[in-house]
Amino acid sequence: MTQISRDDVLHLAQLSSLQLTDDEVDNLRADIANILGYVEQLGELDTTGVEPTYQVTDLENVWRNDEVIDSGIDREQLLALAPASASNSVKVPKVL
Amino acid sequence: MVKIADYASSSAVANVRTALERAKQYEAHHALLNLTETRALERAAKVESGEITGKLAGVPFVVKDNFLAFGAPTTAASTMLENFNAPLQATAVERLEAEGAICIGKANLDAFAHGGSTENSAFGPTKNAIDDTRVAGGSSGGSAVVTALDIVPFALGTDTGGSIRQPASFNGVYGVKPTYGTVSRYGVVAMASSTDTIGCLTTTADDAALVMSIMAGKDERDMTTLPNFFTPEATVLPLRIGLVAESMNDDVDADVRAATSAYAEKLRAAGHTVEEVSMPILKYTLAMYYIIVPAEISSNLARYDGIRYGYRAEALTLAELYGKTRDEGFVTENKRRIMIGSYVLSSGFFDAYYQQAQKARTLLIAEYQKLFETYDVLLGPVTPTPAFKLGENTGDPIKMYLTDIMTVPASLAGLPALSVPAGTNEAGLPIGIQLTGWRRSDARLLALASSMEAN
Numbered sequence: 444m445t446q447i448s449r450d451d452v453l454h455l456a457q458l459s460s461l462q463l464t465d466d467e468v469d470n471l472r473a474d475i476a477n478i479l480g481y482v483e484q485l486g487e488l489d490t491t492g493v494e495p496t497y498q499v500t501d502l503e504n505v506w507r508n509d510e511v512i513d514s515g516i517d518r519e520q521l522l523a524l525a526p527a528s529a530s531n532s533v534k535v536p537k538v539l
Numbered sequence: 540m541v542k543i544a545d546y547a548s549s550s551a552v553a554n555v556r557t558a559l560e561r562a563k564q565y566e567a568h569h570a571l572l573n574l575t576e577t578r579a580l581e582r583a584a585k586v587e588s589g590e591i592t593g594k595l596a597g598v599p600f601v602v603k604d605n606f607l608a609f610g611a612p613t614t615a616a617s618t619m620l621e622n623f624n625a626p627l628q629a630t631a632v633e634r635l636e637a638e639g640a641i642c643i644g645k646a647n648l649d650a651f652a653h654g655g656s657t658e659n660s661a662f663g664p665t666k667n668a669i670d671d672t673r674v675a676g677g678s679s680g681g682s683a684v685v686t687a688l689d690i691v692p693f694a695l696g697t698d699t700g701g702s703i704r705q706p707a708s709f710n711g712v713y714g715v716k717p718t719y720g721t722v723s724r725y726g727v728v729a730m731a732s733s734t735d736t737i738g739c740l741t742t743t744a745d746d747a748a749l750v751m752s753i754m755a756g757k758d759e760r761d762m763t764t765l766p767n768f769f770t771p772e773a774t775v776l777p778l779r780i781g782l783v784a785e786s787m788n789d790d791v792d793a794d795v796r797a798a799t800s801a802y803a804e805k806l807r808a809a810g811h812t813v814e815e816v817s818m819p820i821l822k823y824t825l826a827m828y829y830i831i832v833p834a835e836i837s838s839n840l841a842r843y844d845g846i847r848y849g850y851r852a853e854a855l856t857l858a859e860l861y862g863k864t865r866d867e868g869f870v871t872e873n874k875r876r877i878m879i880g881s882y883v884l885s886s887g888f889f890d891a892y893y894q895q896a897q898k899a900r901t902l903l904i905a906e907y908q909k910l911f912e913t914y915d916v917l918l919g920p921v922t923p924t925p926a927f928k929l930g931e932n933t934g935d936p937i938k939m940y941l942t943d944i945m946t947v948p949a950s951l952a953g954l955p956a957l958s959v960p961a962g963t964n965e966a967g968l969p970i971g972i973q974l975t976g977w978r979r980s981d982a983r984l985l986a987l988a989s990s991m992e993a994n
Contacts, residue, residue, distance in 0.1 A: 455878040455881050456878065458885070459837065459874075459877045459880075459881045460841075460844070460861040460862055460865050461862060461865050461866050461869075461874055461877065462861075462863050462865070462866045463866060464866070467866075467871070467874070470871075471871075474875050474936050475875065475878060475879060477936065477937055478829060478875070478879055478936060479879070479882065481825075481826060481829070481940075482826040482829050482892065482896075483826075484823065484826050485823055485826045485827065485830070485892075485896060486895065487823075488820075488823055488898075488902065490895060490898035490899060490901075490902065493898040493899075493901050493902060494898070494901055495898045495900070495901060496897055496901045496904060497733065498733050499719050499733065499734075499904070499951075499953030499978075500719060500763050500765065500953070502765070507759060512759065514627065515627065516626045516627060520626045521626065521847075524623070524626065524847065524848035524849075525846070525848060526845065526846075526849075526850070526851035527851070533846060533847055535846055535857060536854060536855060536856055536857050536859075536860055537856075537857075538857050
């Protein structure tokens with residue numbers, strides 16, 4: 444069974460941009476260890492020489508003309524969706 | 540139960556009013572998050588005036604609330620999108636509206652479609668249509684319940700690993716998970732892009748064929764859509780059907796096995812050949828699914844960052860804004876899946892988990908391909924048990940995931956699969972059987988299910 448430490452959970456949370464509460468860290472540690480313990484059975488399968496499958500459309504190289512398709516949505520509509528905006532821009536906290 | 544044709548003879552406004560009344564009558568089931576009453580009545584008036592016509596003129600329907608659709612927010616049953624008013628509509632919704640169908644409301648789901656019971660909705664669970672102490676199934680639980688309660692004759696759902704088929708079986712309605720790429724995913728909240736499909740829940744197989752034929756087809760806005768192939772089929776020739784032995788073992792409820800065997804007998808009586816077949820790799824498919832799908836979820840849900848749309852937490856720095864927004868905007872199951880995805884994609888674990896799962900997927904597809912050289916259709920149950928009790932599996936993610944064990948294989952292989960009502964157990968709980976075919980055999984599966992309705 445995979446051992447998952449508190450630090451492992453905090454590292455995964457950081458990779459996932461999740462600022463977890465302390466209770467969540469403990470609960471998720473147990474859940475993640477159990478789930479990884481379950482999926483590890485896949486290691487039993489011999490996949491030597493097998494190519495991975497990433498998509499199942501049986502389509503290849505779908506091309507289209509490099510033309511702008513009007514979405515029918517204007518800037519005001521999109522800005523209205525942002526939690527904060529000013530001067531025709533989306534407003535965010537100071538970065539630097 | 541009502542079917543689409545029942546709406547043809549009455550006025551569009553009357554149809555919509557009846558649907559809205561029934562929705563309110565069954566409010567306690569919590570199948571709907573929002574009604575789109577104003578817009579629905581406006582469209583109904585346009586159908587009556589002749590401004591809107593089509594094959595579904597004046598027929599009310601419901602969308603799962605992960606379809607971008609006008610008239611109410613598109614929430615994905617999450618705090619993250621609680622107030623998100625979509626600036627566009629999903630291609631599937633646009634195509635139905637172009638034929639005159641009228642969306643009357645938006646159905647509950649597990650937040651971001653992560654779950655198998657609708658208990659992961661940020662706004663509370665949906666209750667089963669037959670027994671309100673039991674789950675609706677999920678993630679398209681609301682869509683199944685509104686169809687089973689005759690609020691509307693059809694509802695839209697999404698199926699990534701069983702999210703249409705499983706709730707359909709728990710509520711006694713038809714559920715269609717089409718061949719991957721049949722219906723455009725444009726305007727639908729993405730979960731796992733390599734298995735996400737759009738389908739419908741109905742009360743008859745013919746209604747499902749009609750709805751699918753309208754939604755299907757190439758869309759320039761989703762480059763994975765297949766060229767038009769979906770044409771409803773009227774006749775069914777004698778078929779060779781494989782009954783999957785691994786889905787009939789002792790882990791499966793005896794009533795579910797009995798209902799599946801009874802359906803096999805009905806198929807034989809109708810002139811089809813039914814033989815037992817074996818798929819040894821099936822026992823590994825849930826493990827494949829819970830590696831591949833979380834990996835894709837972790838990528839797809841990275842977009843919810845509190846910047847451009849959706850929920851934003853109070854924060855002083857950008858890192859804190861991302862972290863708190865995502866912690867407060869997602870439910871626990873979303874976080875589990877995102878973090879499992881981050882884990883299996885991490886350097887050092889990528890080969891052992893993600894790559895191994897994608898190779899195993901190749902082996903799964905090869906097993907299917909071999910069977911479909913001999914058989915036209917595979918038969919089995921949809922789920923190991925009928926609907927379970929509310930709260931029964933919420934404390935144990937693995938127990939909850941195991942309810943997907945018979946539906947994930949077709950998803951990983953991109954195959955069409957139907958959930959077909961096949962009676963009830965002694966307590967009256969519905970049981971569904973699953974018909975799976977090779978890619979693009981959707982119409983044949985529906986024709987087979989339709990031909991069996993009369994038997």
